[in-house]
Amino acid sequence: MTDNTTARPPLTSNAARSGDSDRGPGALKPGAGTSRASARPGDAVFRWLSTGSAASIMVILAGVALFLIIKALPAIGANWSTNPDLSGGTTAGNASFWQYVAPLIWGTLWSSLIALVLGAPVAIGIALFISHYAPRRLANVLGYLVDLLAAVPSVVFGLWGIFVIRPFIIPFQDWLNEFFGWIPLFAGPVSRTGSTLLAGGIVLAVMILPIITSISREIFLQTPRLHEEAALALGATKWEMIRLAVFPYARSGIVSATLLGLGRALGETMAIALIISPSLIFSVKLITDSANSQTIAANIALNFPESNPLQRDALIATGLALFVISLAVNMVARLVVRRSSGAPRRSRKDRA
Numbered sequence: 001m002t003d004n005t006t007a008r009p010p011l012t013s014n015a016a017r018s019g020d021s022d023r024g025p026g027a028l029k030p031g032a033g034t035s036r037a038s039a040r041p042g043d044a045v046f047r048w049l050s051t052g053s054a055a056s057i058m059v060i061l062a063g064v065a066l067f068l069i070i071k072a073l074p075a076i077g078a079n080w081s082t083n084p085d086l087s088g089g090t091t092a093g094n095a096s097f098w099q100y101v102a103p104l105i106w107g108t109l110w111s112s113l114i115a116l117v118l119g120a121p122v123a124i125g126i127a128l129f130i131s132h133y134a135p136r137r138l139a140n141v142l143g144y145l146v147d148l149l150a151a152v153p154s155v156v157f158g159l160w161g162i163f164v165i166r167p168f169i170i171p172f173q174d175w176l177n178e179f180f181g182w183i184p185l186f187a188g189p190v191s192r193t194g195s196t197l198l199a200g201g202i203v204l205a206v207m208i209l210p211i212i213t214s215i216s217r218e219i220f221l222q223t224p225r226l227h228e229e230a231a232l233a234l235g236a237t238k239w240e241m242i243r244l245a246v247f248p249y250a251r252s253g254i255v256s257a258t259l260l261g262l263g264r265a266l267g268e269t270m271a272i273a274l275i276i277s278p279s280l281i282f283s284v285k286l287i288t289d290s291a292n293s294q295t296i297a298a299n300i301a302l303n304f305p306e307s308n309p310l311q312r313d314a315l316i317a318t319g320l321a322l323f324v325i326s327l328a329v330n331m332v333a334r335l336v337v338r339r340s341s342g343a344p345r346r347s348r349k350d351r352a
Contacts, residue, residue: 068320072317075097075310075313075317076317081096085308085310085311086311089306089311090307100314101296103293103294106282107278107292108325109266112262112265114200114205115261116205119212119261123209123211124212126142126146127212127213127216127217127220128220130146132220146209149206154268154270158270158271160203161203161274161275165202166194166275170194176286176287177190184284186285191288196288197276197293200292203275204272208262208265211257211260212258215253215256215260220246223245223250227245227249252336266325268295269295269300269301278293278295279292281293296319296322299315299318303315
């Protein structure tokens with residue numbers, strides 16, 4: 001018995017040939033579109049411009065650091081006890097550069113910490129009110145007003161602190177000294193002029209409000225709507241929804257906003273220089289006008305015009321210390337944000 005069935009030819013030959021012929025002579029092979037797109041001049045120019053912009057940040061940062069180091073080395077390595085350019089004037093009474101800069105570092109950190117303690121909770125509360133409680137029209141107006149605070153010059157804040165804040169807090173300082181004078185922070189003698197570190201800290205707290213509020217507000221508004229609705233659907237109140245859904249999502253953003261505000265307070269100059277009567281001392285007192293620690297930025301602004309060349313190098317050296325502190329704050333901020341967000345560090349292969 002013969003088999004009348006014939007073997008069918010494979011379908012790949014004709015179909016493949018017909019498919020190849022349909023493409024035409026100008027058809028692109030797989031992957032050719034990607035290589036041609038990447039070879040466009042506009043893409044190459046944009047890639048080099050973005051790479052150059054990123055590299056310029058490192059070049060500028062390295063240039064600033066190199067300038068500060070070169071100008072600071074003569075003052076750091078000098079003998080302050082015997083050098084006539086350093087043993088008198090604005091640098092008198094210091095045996096070395098480190099003895100000179102130590103109280104300045106303390107005053108800078110202490111005043112910035114006071115501003116952060118006073119301003120950060122208020123800024124986060126304002127951001128939360130704008131994003132979740134205020135009506136839309138009121139929220140827009142408040143958002144514009146908060147953003148406008150960032151455009152106010154620091155000298156205006158300093159004058160406001162002189163004529164408004166200093167007289168206003170004198171009764172409050174008396175009350176703090178009367179009931180909490182046993183705490184070193186509020187020990188006397190109480191200032192009669194209001195030229196205290198507490199007044200300077202209040203003004204600094206107002207100055208860092210726009211940064212913390214703006215960033216926190218945007219982070220709160222980016223909370224997934226489904227998370228909020230799920231919390232409300234489970235019977236949570238609005239505050240419980242914010243505590244369980246909004247704050248965990250915005251934790252890393254709040255930390256970064258707070259540390260950015262700390263960076264603003266660290267470098268502030270005119271407000272502190274105008275408001276308080278500082279000294280090169282270590283002090284934690286807040287309501288006295290004879291025990292206020294000086295800050296690095298204010299000390300540079302006040303003493304630079306009347307200093308000799310070597311003393312100016314010493315002031316630049318204190319600026320180098322402030323530069324290192326600012327870098328350390330930024331590095332700590334990146335570390336805290338990374339840990340609080342829980343995001344693993346991606347490798348270059350994963351980003352590609």
